[in-house]
Amino acid sequence: MLPTINYCAERRILSVFLKGELDHHNTRPIREQTDIAVTKYRPALLVLDFSGVTFMDSSGIGLVMGRYKRMHDMGADLLIANPTPPIERLIRLASVERIVRIVYTAHSGTVKE
Amino acid sequence: MKTLKNHIKLVFPSHSENEGLARLAVSGFLAAEGADVSVIAELKTAVSEGVTNAIVHGYRNTHGLVTLEIKLFDSGRAKILIKDKGAGIEDITKAMEPLFTTAPEEERAGLGFAIMQSFCDKLRVRSAPGKGTTLTLEKYIYKR
Numbered sequence A: 001m002l003p004t005i006n007y008c009a010e011r012r013i014l015s016v017f018l019k020g021e022l023d024h025h026n027t028r029p030i031r032e033q034t035d036i037a038v039t040k041y042r043p044a045l046l047v048l049d050f051s052g053v054t055f056m057d058s059s060g061i062g063l064v065m066g067r068y069k070r071m072h073d074m075g076a077d078l079l080i081a082n083p084t085p086p087i088e089r090l091i092r093l094a095s096v097e098r099i100v101r102i103v104y105t106a107h108s109g110t111v112k113e
Numbered sequence B: 001m002k003t004l005k006n007h008i009k010l011v012f013p014s015h016s017e018n019e020g021l022a023r024l025a026v027s028g029f030l031a032a033e034g035a036d037v038s039v040i041a042e043l044k045t046a047v048s049e050g051v052t053n054a055i056v057h058g059y060r061n062t063h064g065l066v067t068l069e070i071k072l073f074d075s076g077r078a079k080i081l082i083k084d085k086g087a088g089i090e091d092i093t094k095a096m097e098p099l100f101t102t103a104p105e106e107e108r109a110g111l112g113f114a115i116m117q118s119f120c121d122k123l124r125v126r127s128a129p130g131k132g133t134t135l136t137l138e139k140y141i142y143k144r
């Protein structure tokens, strides 16, 4: 079973709601689907929402850094939204928060299919 | 260390789907032994890194078997072995440097070893080019 992403695009903001286990196996299709949406909407801001992510290892860090480079090259921004505590810990361990800002939104954890 | 309390050994082909299976085995084994929940989360992540490395780097462009072994001792220490018979590592010190990766085009972060080190009490790497790699992870599993 391959993971799918949900996303919504409004004005020039693309929000991608990541879901499931962000390991090496699952990251590839998630990356491909995210990049397809980025190519389609050319957002000024990409928001990666982690509220539905139940596990993450360094593959998730690779995904974030790869999207950061891509958005940076397009002159666009990237935000990380709503990571759970263990995921935020991993993000900080990798010092990603020095270049990508982490935000928490009111609807955190209530994203539906 | 000393007396072995419980022990499992899992041998599986180097398919990336099995990364999730390895994590399930670790969390199932540790949960049944009453391990601390944050320890389970840390060891799950560390094992995910080690097994992914065996699959991605050890058996790059080829296939083989990955062995995952978990030993729990009476002292409360778990010893986890992750073994592949793949490519092996030329320069272990260099490979363990944070951000070092031989696969940047695949968006590997180069943080696998750094995460294993930070989430375990002890990490040992034995590797020889052409022979394969064995990781030994150690951690005390109960609440301190």
Ligand SMILES: Nc1ncnc2c1ncn2[C@@H]1O[C@H](COP(=O)(O)OP(=O)(O)O)[C@@H](O)[C@H]1O
Pocket (backbone or CB within 6 Å): A058, B049, B053, B054, B055, B057, B058, B059, B084, B086, B087, B088, B089, B095, B096, B100, B101, B102, B103, B108, B109, B110, B111, B112, B113, B114, B133
């Ligand atoms: N089991 C292995 N077999 C061969 N090479 C390995 C193995 N594990 C790690 N390596 C080497 O060590 C490097 C660093 O590993 P790691 O810190 O996990 O970063 P990453 O997996 O993101 O490249 C890898 O890029 C690879 O060259």
Ligand SMILES: [Mg+2]
Pocket (backbone or CB within 6 Å): A058, B049, B052, B053, B108, B110, B111, B112, B113
């Ligand atoms: Mg790795």
